[in-house]
Amino acid sequence: MLPPVDLLALLGPVLLVVVGALVTLVTEPFLLRKDKHAFLPWIGVSFLAMAGVALHFAPPGEFGGMFALDAWRGALMGALFLVAAIGLAALQQNLRSDDFPGGEPYVLILLATVGVALMLMASHFIALFLGMEIASLAIYPMVGLRRDHKGSEEAVLKYFSLGAVFSAVFLLGVAMIYGATGSLNFASVLIGPRLGIFLLGYALVTVGLLFKLGVVPFHFWSPDAYAGAPSGVVSFMAGAVKLGAVAVLANLWSSHFFGFALLYTGQTVPGVHYPPAPLGVSYPLLGVGAFPEKILVLRAWQFVFVYGGLASVVIGSLALLGQTSIRRMMAYSGVANAGFMALALGIFVKHADARYALFYVVVYALGTTGVLATLSALSGRGDLQDDMTALAGAGRKRPLMGLALSILLASVAGLPFTAGFVAKFQLLAALFTDGRIGIDALGLILPQAMVKQAGILFPLVPVVALVCALVSVAGYFRLVVAVWSEPGTRSKEVEAPSLLLSATLVLAMLAVLALAIQPRAIGF
Amino acid sequence: MSFLPTQSLILAGFLFSIGLATVLVKRNLFFVLMGVELMLNAANLSFIAWSRTFSGPVGLDGQVAPLFSIAVAAAEACVGLAMLLSVFRSKETLDTDRFDRMKE
Amino acid sequence: MLFWPVVAVSLAGAAGAVFARNLVYAALSLGACLTGLAGLYLFLQAEYIAVVQMIVYVGGILILILFGVMFSRDVLGRSTPPSLGAKILGGLAASAVLVSAGRLAWIISNLPGTGLAATRSPTQTWEGQIASHSQNHLGELLLNGWLAPFLVVAMLLTVVLVAALGLVRKDAT
Numbered sequence A: 001m002l003p004p005v006d007l008l009a010l011l012g013p014v015l016l017v018v019v020g021a022l023v024t025l026v027t028e029p030f031l032l033r034k035d036k037h038a039f040l041p042w043i044g045v046s047f048l049a050m051a052g053v054a055l056h057f058a059p060p061g062e063f064g065g066m067f068a069l070d071a072w073r074g075a076l077m078g079a080l081f082l083v084a085a086i087g088l089a090a091l092q093q094n095l096r097s098d099d100f101p102g103g104e105p106y107v108l109i110l111l112a113t114v115g116v117a118l119m120l121m122a123s124h125f126i127a128l129f130l131g132m133e134i135a136s137l138a139i140y141p142m143v144g145l146r147r148d149h150k151g152s153e154e155a156v157l158k159y160f161s162l163g164a165v166f167s168a169v170f171l172l173g174v175a176m177i178y179g180a181t182g183s184l185n186f187a188s189v190l191i192g193p194r195l196g197i198f199l200l201g202y203a204l205v206t207v208g209l210l211f212k213l214g215v216v217p218f219h220f221w222s223p224d225a226y227a228g229a230p231s232g233v234v235s236f237m238a239g240a241v242k243l244g245a246v247a248v249l250a251n252l253w254s255s256h257f258f259g260f261a262l263l264y265t266g267q268t269v270p271g272v273h274y275p276p277a278p279l280g281v282s283y284p285l286l287g288v289g290a291f292p293e294k295i296l297v298l299r300a301w302q303f304v305f306v307y308g309g310l311a312s313v314v315i316g317s318l319a320l321l322g323q324t325s326i327r328r329m330m331a332y333s334g335v336a337n338a339g340f341m342a343l344a345l346g347i348f349v350k351h352a353d354a355r356y357a358l359f360y361v362v363v364y365a366l367g368t369t370g371v372l373a374t375l376s377a378l379s380g381r382g383d384l385q386d387d388m389t390a391l392a393g394a395g396r397k398r399p400l401m402g403l404a405l406s407i408l409l410a411s412v413a414g415l416p417f418t419a420g421f422v423a424k425f426q427l428l429a430a431l432f433t434d435g436r437i438g439i440d441a442l443g444l445i446l447p448q449a450m451v452k453q454a455g456i457l458f459p460l461v462p463v464v465a466l467v468c469a470l471v472s473v474a475g476y477f478r479l480v481v482a483v484w485s486e487p488g489t490r491s492k493e494v495e496a497p498s499l500l501l502s503a504t505l506v507l508a509m510l511a512v513l514a515l516a517i518q519p520r521a522i523g524f
Numbered sequence B: 001m002s003f004l005p006t007q008s009l010i011l012a013g014f015l016f017s018i019g020l021a022t023v024l025v026k027r028n029l030f031f032v033l034m035g036v037e038l039m040l041n042a043a044n045l046s047f048i049a050w051s052r053t054f055s056g057p058v059g060l061d062g063q064v065a066p067l068f069s070i071a072v073a074a075a076e077a078c079v080g081l082a083m084l085l086s087v088f089r090s091k092e093t094l095d096t097d098r099f100d101r102m103k104e
Numbered sequence C: 001m002l003f004w005p006v007v008a009v010s011l012a013g014a015a016g017a018v019f020a021r022n023l024v025y026a027a028l029s030l031g032a033c034l035t036g037l038a039g040l041y042l043f044l045q046a047e048y049i050a051v052v053q054m055i056v057y058v059g060g061i062l063i064l065i066l067f068g069v070m071f072s073r074d075v076l077g078r079s080t081p082p083s084l085g086a087k088i089l090g091g092l093a094a095s096a097v098l099v100s101a102g103r104l105a106w107i108i109s110n111l112p113g114t115g116l117a118a119t120r121s122p123t124q125t126w127e128g129q130i131a132s133h134s135q136n137h138l139g140e141l142l143l144n145g146w147l148a149p150f151l152v153v154a155m156l157l158t159v160v161l162v163a164a165l166g167l168v169r170k171d172a173t
Helices: A007-030 A032-056 A071-098 A104-121 A124-141 A150-181 A193-212 A222-228 A231-263 A296-321 A326-351 A355-378 A399-413 A419-433 A436-440 A448-455 A460-484 A499-517 B004-025 B028-053 B058-091 B096-102 C003-019 C025-042 C045-072 C086-109 C115-120 C135-143 C147-167
Strands: A061-063 A068-069
Touching: A007 A032, A007 A061, A007 A068, A007 A071, A007 A436, A007 C147, A032 A071, A032 A104, A032 A499, A068 A071, A068 A104, A068 A448, A071 A104, A071 A231, A071 A355, A071 A499, A104 A124, A104 A222, A104 A231, A104 C147, A124 A150, A124 A231, A124 B058, A124 C147, A150 A222, A150 B028, A150 B058, A193 A231, A193 A326, A222 A326, A231 A326, A231 A355, A231 A436, A296 A326, A296 A460, A296 A499, A326 A355, A326 A419, A326 C115, A355 A399, A355 A419, A355 A499, A355 B058, A399 A460, A399 A499, A399 B096, A419 A460, A419 A499, B004 B028, B004 C003, B004 C025, B004 C086, B028 B058, B028 C003, B028 C025, B028 C045, B058 C045, B058 C135, B058 C147, C003 C025
Parallel strands: none
Antiparallel strands: A061 A068
């Protein structure tokens, strides 16, 4: 359990980002059109840097069972601030080449960062809901930034209507959980016989969050939304939204089910600290012990995460092979990686240890954000050169962007010497040693005898995931080859990347390589 | 009237399914927006209905949560309508089926 | 016994909002539904929420929607008739939700101490449990336990302001 701390100390880093957004907002009208794009992102980045420093000194603790900060939440938030800085730089590149008239996208990206940061810290359903809505309401207008482009309107309308529906589904789930537990805190205890209500609520809440994560079957929005949005915005939302969603799912598991499992089975697992009934506490994100295993409901959610995750890995990895648009390719890559995160959460359900999922999402967010940020520099005005043939030779003209693209894409693919390899290796190793996880989950839909039979398929889940990860490398490799190949006839001049973009991408590369050498640098 | 929570929860279920059906079937974006409002109202109603089944301060949480959800609903409607107007200005239609050029 | 008429108004309003062909009528019947819900909140002894519902939903959001409808000149809600696939999908999804709502109702009514089971035993009523500490304590709660989300709502409003301004900005090129 985390100690109570002062609200201002807890929310300090987030408030600094809010102040950054307000300063940007107030400065914007006083600048000329071309100065806006030169100057405004620097305000945002400097406030993000200050927030990072403040985060380093922020005390771990919680306020009123609403928001909490601990080692892992801090690590995720640090990654979020870096993702936001890269996103700001990429957006600057986009808006500068489009000669965009306003500066409000910079404000929106900072406010979306605030929303995701609140999601990371939340340990209360309404606080979480507010954070989610702040993030989504700031991202919707950014998706539709280029009104004159075909596809932009479809992207924003599809994303908005689906997002609104799923947030209503989430809220109904919260209402049901409140009905079943009498509390809106994550760590709450089921009331006597209201199990059915609780399960209904939990299913609805999980659906709402899986939509944010983009796991099959809730992935259908992402290719259209990604392909219609400016590459800088895609770069930010691909990383930040997944950071928030994974953190929330891990947090729900680590705090919610303890009390629930305790009351439902009436038995405690030795060595596990269970929350006192019923209210007002927050727990570390990493989880604090093992779950009682034989509970049907745990198995049901394990089933969802393991097989939904596996389906995402397969569908995403295969679909990304055939894409020519880089943004669509990264959307399917996001689906595949969301599948890996769901598998990691499936392991978490069994072991109450979220570190695979949390490490994976940090690494993935840095990688995918960086890749899409280089795209904003390479694909030119209006992202019109966003396909394999048009990008041919772009890396030779802008070596730094080409290098960043190659290294970060290698990390997303999970090639050795990058943090992505460590993340995938940890996860697959855990899946192999725990290969029965898929079989256990099958117990939900098959009778016990058949589950024993299915034991022959022992390592099926990790092997399929591994094969898909290897197959998807071919798709990423095509892009890297295209970027470094001889410039084709269709390739045009590539404009210079801004100083901010180069600097933040170098930081991302360093982070990805450093995390490969010392994975325990964060969170542990 | 001690059976109110039950009836209200059933009504909330009906409202939620009506809203969901609207969103799925109607192609006009105003209907989508209204369907979402219905769904959010169903959630509010279930909060309040559940709050009546608890005694003491626990029951009050269920009365505070709808305040926040109403604020969020207003925010969503505001952004949604701004979006609709800006789309309408360039397209002169709000029919979602006419935005389907991107399917591949 | 005003309870059942109020429920009927809410349901009829919701149905009207869906089935009306004219967008203005649809928005107006949504208003009837929201008003009915406000009345229902009175029955559930959530007076403050009922007032907020009337002011914010009926007085704000509904007017906003009506304004949008009028402004877009798409008053008749021209839309391609839903395809058979969409109709089937919608019907299936709605009936799935209805079935789970029915199941939910069944679960609730069998709970000891809540719902219909409670109505059969005259000793257990909900009357007066909430009313004794309702409205005054709501404000106290907002500024104590719920202080942090209350602050976050301010951030939400900032986001909405900037987002709406950015969306309706005139010069798009």
